[in-house]
Amino acid sequence: MAGGLPRRKDHRDAQPVHRGGPGDPGARGQADVDAAVAWARSALQGPWSRFAPAQRQQLILRFAELFEKHFDELTLRSGISVR
Numbered sequence: 001m002a003g004g005l006p007r008r009k010d011h012r013d014a015q016p017v018h019r020g021g022p023g024d025p026g027a028r029g030q031a032d033v034d035a036a037v038a039w040a041r042s043a044l045q046g047p048w049s050r051f052a053p054a055q056r057q058q059l060i061l062r063f064a065e066l067f068e069k070h071f072d073e074l075t076l077r078s079g080i081s082v083r
Contacts, residue, residue, distance in 0.1 A: 048056070067074070
């Protein structure tokens with residue numbers, strides 16, 4: 001087991017193994033899942049779907065650059081210990 005998840009030879013037989021309790025960010029109801037899917041679909045109907053692949057790459061690389069630059073600040077604000 002790595003990271004609390006069993007290793008599987010074939011991803012098609014994977015089953016969820018984490019069942020979070022109340023207050024656990026991993027414990028989401030169907031309404032949360034439906035809302036996330038609806039949001040993702042609406043995002044794809046916006047400007048992103050009209051960007052050329054090179055434009056998407058440029059934006060993603062810029063995001064990664066800013067994320068790295070501000071990593072410590074972002075993790076401190078979130079309260080997540082990553083180091």
